[in-house]
Amino acid sequence: MVPVATEDSHPHSQGFARPRILVPEKVSPDGLAMLTPHFDVDNVVGLSPEELIRKIPLYDGLIVRSETKVTAAVLQAGRKLKVVARAGVGVDNIDVGAATSQGVIIVNSPAGNIVAAAEHTVALLLATARNIGRADGTIKEGKWERSKLVGIEVGRKTLGIIGLGKVGLKVARMAKGLGMKVIAVDPYASADIASQEGVELRPSLDHILPEVDFLTIHTPLLATTLDLLGEEEFKKMKKTARVLNVARGGVYNEAALLKALDEGWIAGAGLDVFTSEPPTADSVAAQLTKHPKVVATPHLGASTVEAQENVSMDVCTQVLEILRGGHPTSAVNAPIILAEEYRKLQPSVELVEKMAKLYAQHYVGGKGGMMGGRKFELIYHGDLATMPNTKPLFAALVKGLLASFSTSHVNIVNAALIAKEKGIIVSETYASDTKNLLFANMVTLRAHSNGDDGEPVTEQVIEGYTSDQRGFITKLDRFNGTFEPDGTLIILHNYDQPGKIGGVGMVLGEHGININSMQVASLDPSRTESREARKRGATADNEALMILGVEGTVNGQVVEDLRRSEGVLDVSLVRL
Numbered sequence: 001m002v003p004v005a006t007e008d009s010h011p012h013s014q015g016f017a018r019p020r021i022l023v024p025e026k027v028s029p030d031g032l033a034m035l036t037p038h039f040d041v042d043n044v045v046g047l048s049p050e051e052l053i054r055k056i057p058l059y060d061g062l063i064v065r066s067e068t069k070v071t072a073a074v075l076q077a078g079r080k081l082k083v084v085a086r087a088g089v090g091v092d093n094i095d096v097g098a099a100t101s102q103g104v105i106i107v108n109s110p111a112g113n114i115v116a117a118a119e120h121t122v123a124l125l126l127a128t129a130r131n132i133g134r135a136d137g138t139i140k141e142g143k144w145e146r147s148k149l150v151g152i153e154v155g156r157k158t159l160g161i162i163g164l165g166k167v168g169l170k171v172a173r174m175a176k177g178l179g180m181k182v183i184a185v186d187p188y189a190s191a192d193i194a195s196q197e198g199v200e201l202r203p204s205l206d207h208i209l210p211e212v213d214f215l216t217i218h219t220p221l222l223a224t225t226l227d228l229l230g231e232e233e234f235k236k237m238k239k240t241a242r243v244l245n246v247a248r249g250g251v252y253n254e255a256a257l258l259k260a261l262d263e264g265w266i267a268g269a270g271l272d273v274f275t276s277e278p279p280t281a282d283s284v285a286a287q288l289t290k291h292p293k294v295v296a297t298p299h300l301g302a303s304t305v306e307a308q309e310n311v312s313m314d315v316c317t318q319v320l321e322i323l324r325g326g327h328p329t330s331a332v333n334a335p336i337i338l339a340e341e342y343r344k345l346q347p348s349v350e351l352v353e354k355m356a357k358l359y360a361q362h363y364v365g366g367k368g369g370m371m372g373g374r375k376f377e378l379i380y381h382g383d384l385a386t387m388p389n390t391k392p393l394f395a396a397l398v399k400g401l402l403a404s405f406s407t408s409h410v411n412i413v414n415a416a417l418i419a420k421e422k423g424i425i426v427s428e429t430y431a432s433d434t435k436n437l438l439f440a441n442m443v444t445l446r447a448h449s450n451g452d453d454g455e456p457v458t459e460q461v462i463e464g465y466t467s468d469q470r471g472f473i474t475k476l477d478r479f480n481g482t483f484e485p486d487g488t489l490i491i492l493h494n495y496d497q498p499g500k501i502g503g504v505g506m507v508l509g510e511h512g513i514n515i516n517s518m519q520v521a522s523l524d525p526s527r528t529e530s531r532e533a534r535k536r537g538a539t540a541d542n543e544a545l546m547i548l549g550v551e552g553t554v555n556g557q558v559v560e561d562l563r564r565s566e567g568v569l570d571v572s573l574v575r576l
């Protein structure tokens, strides 16, 4: 146990120069032992948020797990902080934005506890299959209730995995070892890797929910995964199905999960994570932990000797590096662009990131498509084609494509590695068409997928440019029209006919949504009208895109109501 220091007694109060590191949670001593020869390490567990804010001004480094909330207030109080290290994967307990604006580097251990989390998932899978929780509880109460505890076998049963990333893939392998059939949903997963693991990738939740005997989720907690499963989804499952959560509380809507268990829509749940940890007394999370159909553990997914040694060694190595002026290996918020290139490249970096986010939400998320296996081409025109270093643009593309699906923190150091991990193939082309360019800094993003004959097919094109530090989109697939990729956009593929705008405005008005910008993009004359438009008798000259910048809450019902509007072919919601 590292001795606890207090402000007045610590040798530092006499002005020693040794940097100080605060460790307010249980972190394996193996890693800390690397630091104590060089720094003063104070392992002080159980600090309240107020005590942490009082102590942090003395420290150069902070090492946490998931319990410590590293808020903007903590960071502002930590005037000397150079690094906050997360001894684990998830950084949702850290205000990364505040740290970045304060120049504090955040590092984590992206892979140190993956095996532990996967094994804990399988432990909960078997525990829910064989009623281990209730069996242990009743026998400890002196009961012997075998007939009430008959379980099911997992062999030949179907496991559904939402999120086939590092943990999800490990769980798939273990489940295959148990003789299970494994199906998965992950817009990002590489189809090749999935098939190598004997996992069947499906396009959406609806394609797995009615079929699974067990469902496990291994996604980060993001705006796109919060409440990913609610009452509607649970009602689509078998009444004998069990659900597991060793990812983050909140990906299953907890109130809906409680109702599903009470109503018998599903048979059980194995839960390791909750929206409040520890669950507050009156919370739904607390009711779930007490539910007879639930096997619950207190966020133990990474709590093994081996995993804690891994993550501790991983982050302490990085803390040592950073406090010695070196570079970390897993920086969560390292810059995507180096200071000296900032002014010249930043507008284009922002534009490319937004083009990528627009692509991911308009062409993948919005249509339940698959991202894995697509090939992307970034074409630089004008001044960009003469830039000595376009790495920040490549990194911005990868970051934008991933933003809606993962907490992987992309920067110029790790962009190529993360792209490879996610099966994102990117080629960069430097166009020489400087002569007839309308704008100095133009970028074209092309997405290709393999046609039936195996030849690459250009599926989608997005084009944009920057001017006066602002970015503009000028082409979205087959349509030409200029708009700024900012805020919340509703993109309607429609027939450009009288009354169209009024009809859309009425639907949005009924939902209390304000339109603050509108752009109509017309079909590029060089392109043919879409198949669905031809089927409905449209001609090229009346097929259009309406791009609306809106304010207000745009939920699934709004999108559905717009989709049902006369003359609307499709609708996508994009948040940039």
Ligand SMILES: NC(=O)c1ccc[n+]([C@@H]2O[C@H](COP(=O)([O-])OP(=O)(O)OC[C@H]3O[C@@H](n4cnc5c(N)ncnc54)[C@H](O)[C@@H]3O)[C@@H](O)[C@H]2O)c1
Binding pocket: 089, 090, 091, 110, 113, 114, 117, 162, 163, 164, 165, 166, 167, 168, 185, 186, 187, 188, 189, 218, 219, 220, 221, 224, 225, 228, 246, 247, 248, 272, 273, 299, 300, 301, 302, 303, 404, 405, 406, 407, 408
């Ligand atoms: N309980 C624990 O102690 C514990 C331990 C380790 C990790 N975790 C948590 O597990 C989660 C997964 O960790 P990881 O390292 O495997 O992350 P990862 O980034 O490697 O994988 C996440 C996967 O989810 C996919 N995904 C994102 N949004 C999706 C959606 N809407 N539908 C389907 N798939 C989607 C991504 O494409 C990605 O493949 C993280 O939240 C992490 O914090 C918990």
Ligand SMILES: O=C(O)[C@H](O)COP(=O)(O)O
Binding pocket: 065, 066, 067, 087, 088, 089, 090, 091, 113, 299, 300, 301, 302, 303
């Ligand atoms: O995101 C993670 O790494 C896990 O949730 C582990 O969290 P812990 O370090 O608090 O066990």
